[in-house]
Amino acid sequence: MRWVARLVLVVLALSSLGFEWEGRLTRLRRELTDPDPARRREVVQLLSSYPAAEVREPLLAALEDEDAGVRAEAAEAVGRVRMNEAVPRLLDWLDDPDADVRAAAARALGQIGADGTVPQLVRVLGDAHGEVRRAGVEALAAVGGDEVVVPLLGRLDDVDGRVRTLAAQLLGNMGDLRAVVPLVGRARDDAPEVRAAVYSALGDLGDDRAVPALVQGLRDDAPEPRLAAVGALGRLGSEEAVRPLVALMTSPDPRLPRAVTAALGQIGGELARGSLVEALQEPRTRAMAAQTLVERARRSARTGGDGESDQITLALAAALDQADEPGHATQIARTLLEVSSFHSIEPAAPALLAALREGRGEPPAALRALGATGSPDALVPLLERLRAEEVHIRLAVLEALRRYFEKAEPDGRAADPLLAVLGHVTEPERQPVIGLLGRVGARRSLPTLRTLLSHRDPELRLAAVRAIGDIGDPDGAPALLALLDDTDGRLRFEAARAAGAAASAEVVRDLLARLRRREPTDRHAALMALARAL
Numbered sequence: 001m002r003w004v005a006r007l008v009l010v011v012l013a014l015s016s017l018g019f020e021w022e023g024r025l026t027r028l029r030r031e032l033t034d035p036d037p038a039r040r041r042e043v044v045q046l047l048s049s050y051p052a053a054e055v056r057e058p059l060l061a062a063l064e065d066e067d068a069g070v071r072a073e074a075a076e077a078v079g080r081v082r083m084n085e086a087v088p089r090l091l092d093w094l095d096d097p098d099a100d101v102r103a104a105a106a107r108a109l110g111q112i113g114a115d116g117t118v119p120q121l122v123r124v125l126g127d128a129h130g131e132v133r134r135a136g137v138e139a140l141a142a143v144g145g146d147e148v149v150v151p152l153l154g155r156l157d158d159v160d161g162r163v164r165t166l167a168a169q170l171l172g173n174m175g176d177l178r179a180v181v182p183l184v185g186r187a188r189d190d191a192p193e194v195r196a197a198v199y200s201a202l203g204d205l206g207d208d209r210a211v212p213a214l215v216q217g218l219r220d221d222a223p224e225p226r227l228a229a230v231g232a233l234g235r236l237g238s239e240e241a242v243r244p245l246v247a248l249m250t251s252p253d254p255r256l257p258r259a260v261t262a263a264l265g266q267i268g269g270e271l272a273r274g275s276l277v278e279a280l281q282e283p284r285t286r287a288m289a290a291q292t293l294v295e296r297a298r299r300s301a302r303t304g305g306d307g308e309s310d311q312i313t314l315a316l317a318a319a320l321d322q323a324d325e326p327g328h329a330t331q332i333a334r335t336l337l338e339v340s341s342f343h344s345i346e347p348a349a350p351a352l353l354a355a356l357r358e359g360r361g362e363p364p365a366a367l368r369a370l371g372a373t374g375s376p377d378a379l380v381p382l383l384e385r386l387r388a389e390e391v392h393i394r395l396a397v398l399e400a401l402r403r404y405f406e407k408a409e410p411d412g413r414a415a416d417p418l419l420a421v422l423g424h425v426t427e428p429e430r431q432p433v434i435g436l437l438g439r440v441g442a443r444r445s446l447p448t449l450r451t452l453l454s455h456r457d458p459e460l461r462l463a464a465v466r467a468i469g470d471i472g473d474p475d476g477a478p479a480l481l482a483l484l485d486d487t488d489g490r491l492r493f494e495a496a497r498a499a500g501a502a503a504s505a506e507v508v509r510d511l512l513a514r515l516r517r518r519e520p521t522d523r524h525a526a527l528m529a530l531a532r533a534l
Helices: 002-016 022-031 038-045 053-063 068-080 084-095 098-110 118-124 131-145 145-156 161-174 177-185 190-207 208-217 223-236 239-250 255-264 270-279 283-303 308-322 324-337 346-358 362-375 376-387 389-408 412-422 427-442 443-454 456-473 474-485 490-503 505-516 521-533
Strands: none
Touching: 022 038, 022 053, 022 145, 038 068, 053 068, 053 084, 068 084, 068 098, 068 131, 084 098, 098 190, 118 131, 118 145, 131 145, 131 161, 145 161, 145 177, 161 177, 161 427, 177 190, 177 208, 190 223, 190 362, 208 223, 208 239, 223 239, 223 255, 223 346, 223 505, 239 255, 239 270, 239 283, 255 270, 255 283, 270 283, 270 308, 283 308, 283 324, 308 324, 308 346, 324 346, 324 362, 324 389, 346 362, 362 376, 362 389, 376 389, 376 412, 389 427, 412 427, 412 443, 427 443, 443 474, 456 474, 456 490, 474 490
16 A cells, blocks of 8 residues: 555646646636636636636637626736736727726736737727726726827826725836826815825926925825825925924824835935934834834945935034933934944943933933944943942943953953942842953953852853953863863863963873773864864
8 A cells, every 4th residue: 555655746746836637627628618707707717727828718718708707817927927918809808898898908908028918008098997997997007108208197187086096006116207297287186085196196297396296295185195195295205295294293194204214215415414313302202213213323324425424423523412312312322332332432431421320311322322323431430430339230241341352452451340240139140240341351350250150050151261362361171171061061161271271281281181081972063172272
């Protein structure tokens, strides 16, 4: 029976790869004669999922079905598979009595994109049925080319608002600047959905001639067109739009201030930057403005040369000097911290120090940002706060010091304050303190760190070994070598690294002896230590 199981697996594998038995396609062809039109429509849909070469004959036959619904479905199908052989029949159908068939034929011709069909599709734009005219607009845009733009512009005056909306949208997508002036002329259309489409299209076209109409659109009575105008002005990037946009920051519609903030992020220059910094004062726009400022700074840092990252840092520092409301000051500090991940924020150190002294904003946020400045003026104030009573403040200080030493050179002034608190802080704080002692690199930390090599907490032992490895400890090599037999693989690895860094002739002899042992030992760790030692 094993061959049966294998056959089943082969069948399943072929099915998963899209393989189908020839019989299914034959059955579908036969079902095109089913007396139920609904079933025939379903069959046509299924046929359109096959390659055009395999379903050419049945789909062409379906175009001749007596049921208008089946013919319309067949038209959609030949469009999806781009069957050029169907073009003559589809052109005939543009005069079919059934509006659905005419619309389907137009859409299919657009999808096929055959040469020479534009004049017939232009004629469809005069159809009495709005849905057919929509299909004609869609088809002409799909065909594309210079010759379709003028006919599409004419549909901006269509009596059917849905046709006008679609024409505006597609003209925006096509990017032909001949559409700018006609679209501006429809900016006062009676239908709000048309105005929204017009504003969006003008933004897509990117022509400054549209700015006055879009600024006028900011005062539109309907919310959706206003939002579309805001987004369009952002895409245009015109500084002329900044003040009208900022005026919407106090709108009762919560979507508008957020949309304005996003738009200001796309507009360059000092005025837009300053408006975003001011938006940090408003709780509704605070988070969005911060995110937008960070993205502006990141773009500038990535491309280089325009100085926008520096200007944003300076603007945030100036705003922090004036920030009295706690949420405002806290958000500025958090924004500076985000900027620090890709750009120096050292110029903001004085403002952060002042905010800490004066108690403006949440201290952890200011502490973390201050550490990220890497400013020499930041170290002592941070160390002074290591003795704060609140655990969350001390944890923030430790994180700030970590960030500080990522940007600044090791500084022995930090060793004594860190050693002083090591025995008095909570367990979650001890590992960061030990790690910082390693970063500081002061050799006077080594006696204390050696005592932790036998601590009951494996994580503290690991942190101590790493710190010793960072500092270098020839005198402590015997204790490190003993850890090469520890059951914790991480500890063996770090001990090998640290012992190798503290190389001496005695260490080398010990490592060679370990490699000659017959007893079980971590030879990889010993070899790594020996390689570092040599």
